[in-house]
Amino acid sequence: MPVTVEEKTEAVTELVRDEVVAYRVADSVPGLGGDLCVIADHPHCTTTQLAHHARISLASASEHATILRNAGLTALTRHHKTVLHTTTLPGLTLLDTATTT
Structure with missing residues (x-):
């Protein structure tokens, strides 16, 4: 069964929280996983474009x-x-790990 965008975003968000826990911001900055997906889907995007695509x-x-x-x-x-x-x-x-888990 294909992975939905929501499932992908949730999985990536959990993994990103694990990666950035050293920065002590994971719990206070929701949406990081979605933002990583946006940057991957829109390579070479500007910060303005990231804001637009991530809403x-x-x-x-x-x-x-x-x-x-x-x-x-x-x-x-x-x-x-x-x-x-x-x-x-x-x-x-x-x-890639998030989409295969």
């Missing part, structure tokens, strides 16, 4: 992107004044 504020998108980047699950590149977010290999592995 969160720009400030929350920025905070979440920083947490995911500090956990090593995403990376950023700069193109002039624009910051672009991508999923790293550990982030992709985490997503």
